[in-house]
Amino acid sequence: MTDTSRPASDFDDLFRASLIRLFQLRRDVRHFQTKPVPMDLLKKLVRAAKLAPSVGLSEPWRLISVESDHLRKQIVDEYVAANQQASELYSGDTKGLYQSLKLAGLKEAPVHFAVFADAEPAQGKGLGRQTMPESLEYSVVAAIQNFWLAARAEGVGVGWVSIFRPERVTAILQCPPSWRLVAYLCVGYPVEEHETPELERLGWENRDNAQDAWQVR
Numbered sequence: 001m002t003d004t005s006r007p008a009s010d011f012d013d014l015f016r017a018s019l020i021r022l023f024q025l026r027r028d029v030r031h032f033q034t035k036p037v038p039m040d041l042l043k044k045l046v047r048a049a050k051l052a053p054s055v056g057l058s059e060p061w062r063l064i065s066v067e068s069d070h071l072r073k074q075i076v077d078e079y080v081a082a083n084q085q086a087s088e089l090y091s092g093d094t095k096g097l098y099q100s101l102k103l104a105g106l107k108e109a110p111v112h113f114a115v116f117a118d119a120e121p122a123q124g125k126g127l128g129r130q131t132m133p134e135s136l137e138y139s140v141v142a143a144i145q146n147f148w149l150a151a152r153a154e155g156v157g158v159g160w161v162s163i164f165r166p167e168r169v170t171a172i173l174q175c176p177p178s179w180r181l182v183a184y185l186c187v188g189y190p191v192e193e194h195e196t197p198e199l200e201r202l203g204w205e206n207r208d209n210a211q212d213a214w215q216v217r
C-alpha cells in the first residue's frame with residue numbers, strides 16, 4: 001500500500017532546512033554590482049518563474065527585459081518623478097528618512113525585467129478569473145516569487161520596484177494596453193548580504209512578530 005503521508009520525492013531533512021533558510025535569506029536588494037549575470041542563468045531563473053501556479057493554467061506572465069539605454073533612461077526618469085511625488089505624502093522626520101532611503105537599484109543593476117499580467121489571456125479559457133479577475137496578477141506574483149527564490153539560491157539578488165505609474169511604464173515599453181504592470185525587477189549580484197530587511201536596518205519599519213496573521217473563525 002502506498003503511504004500517502006510521505007511525499008513522492010526525495011526531499012530530505014537537509015533540503016527542508018535549507019528551503020526555510022532560503023526563505024529567511026531572500027532579501028529585496030537595491031545595491032547591485034554592475035557585473036553581468038550570465039544569460040544561461042537568467043534563462044534558468046525564467047524557467048523557474050514559469051513553474052508557478054496560474055489561474056486556470058492561463059500562464060498570464062509577460063516579461064520584458066529592458067536593455068536599451070534610451071528606455072532605461074526613461075524608466076529612471078519615471079521612477080525619480082514618481083518617487084518625488086510619493087515623498088510629498090510625508091512630513092518632518094519621516095519625510096527626511098523616506099528621502100534618505102534607496103528604493104531602487106535601477107542605475108547599477110545589470111538586468112531589468114518589467115513584469116506584466118496579460119488581463120485577457122486566451123489560455124485558461126477564463127477559468128477562475130470570471131469571479132476574481134485579479135487572480136491573473138496573483139499568478140504573476142507567484143511567478144515572481146519563484147524567480148526571486150531561485151535567484152537567491154544562485155547568489156543573485158532581486159529588487160522589486162513599484163514606485164512607478166504603471167501606465168507610464170506600459171507606454172515607455174510600448175506594451176499592449178491589456179498588460180498590467182505587476183513589478184519592475186532589478187536583478188544582479190548584491191554588493192552585500194544581510195539577514196535583516198534593509199527597511200528594518202535603516203529604521204523605517206520592523207517585522208511585526210506579535211501580529212496574529214492566523215485567526216480561527
Ligand SMILES: Cc1cc2nc3c(=O)[nH]c(=O)nc-3n(C[C@H](O)[C@H](O)[C@H](O)COP(=O)(O)O)c2cc1C
Binds near residue numbers: 029030162163
Ligand atoms: C509588491 C512589492 C513591491 C515593492 N516595492 C518596493 C519598492 O518600490 N522599493 C523598494 O525599495 N522595495 C520595494 N519592495 C521591497 C520591500 O520593501 C521589502 O520586501 C520589505 O521591506 C521586506 O524586505 P525583504 O524583502 O528584504 O525581506 C517591494 C516588495 C513587494 C512585495
